[in-house]
Amino acid sequence: MSRPEIAIATEKPKTLYLTLEILKKLEISSMVCTPDDEVCSLAKVLLSTEEEAPDLSDPRLVLLGETPDEEQVRIEILMRLNDISSPSFVVAGIDPGYRYGLALNMDEVVVSTHVTRSPLKAANMVLRWSDYISETYPGCRFLVRVGTGSPLYSMLVIRPILKHRASTDIELVDEHHTTITSGPEADISSAVLIALRSGEAVTPSTLELEPRTGHIRSLKRLVNRLTGGHRSISTAEAKRLLSGDLSLREVVTPLEPL
Incomplete structure (x- = not known):
């Protein structure tokens, strides 16, 4: 019998269905088995519930809740x-822009990627990663690296991260030569490369932006897009956003689902 990469050992219909949906998105093949099936012992990764797992100390085991956390x-x-x-160093790479590419790099291995058009959703995902790492691997260092190709879009994702967790280590990284492909995967590949590059630590001056006409125009378009056209901002509000007196979250919530 060939060794399967992933075996799912659960007889709970809801858990099994949701787990298969997660694996489908990852485009990873798997085998479904009962907890006492021989396939369980052969698989490189075993997915099971706390009640059904043959051995809770098995290092191959990924525990599933009744409703599995897809990201985890x-x-x-x-x-x-x-x-x-047991990772020692985890980096979240962010390629900011009209679309935000996100990549989670764990000991130089990419373990999660996402693309979103919302800087708030990008910040939320990074904060989720940070929570997961600090709770599961408390001795691991977590660092965020953000590309500098667009100062406005960099600022829009950095500010909400620091607002919720001021102690987050964030570096600004030169994006030169990080775009090596085109199409839907370009943002992700850039985020992966950004995660691998050393940068300069964020300082208070990093988050300061001049109220330039281009920045104001971009902010107005962004708010309109994030709220599906239900909210527009004035030039005065855009300037307050740039100065930090007003947050993007205050402007778009609850019109944008986060």
Whole structure:
């Protein structure tokens, strides 16, 4: 019998269905088995619930809740497939712009990627990653690296991260030569490269932007897009956003689902 990469050992219909949906998105094949099936012992990664797992100390095990956390399951599967048990250094790479590319790099292995058009959703994902790392691997260093190709869009994702967790380590990284492809994957590939580059630590002056006409125009378009045209901002509000007196979250919430 060939060794399957992933085995799912659960007889709970809802958990099984949701887990298969997660694996479908990851484009990873798997086998479904009962907890006492031989396939469980052969698989490189074993997905099961706390009640059904043959051995809770098995290093291959990824525990599933009744409603599995898609992001956590994704990360832990890729960790085990790449033989990462206790990471020492984790970097979130962000390629800011009209679309935000996000990449989570764990000991130089990419374990999660996302693309979003919202700087707030990008910040939320990075904060989720930070929470997961600090809770699961308390001795691991977590660093955020943000590309500098667009100062406005960089600022829009950095500010909400620091507002919710002021102690977050953030570096600004030169984006030169990080765009090596085109199309939907360009933002992700750039984020991956940004995560691998050293940068300069963010300072208070980093978050300061002049109220230039281009920045004001871009902010007006962004707010309109994020709220589906239900909210527009004045030039005065755009200037307050640039100065930090007003946050993007205050402007678009609850019109944008976060």
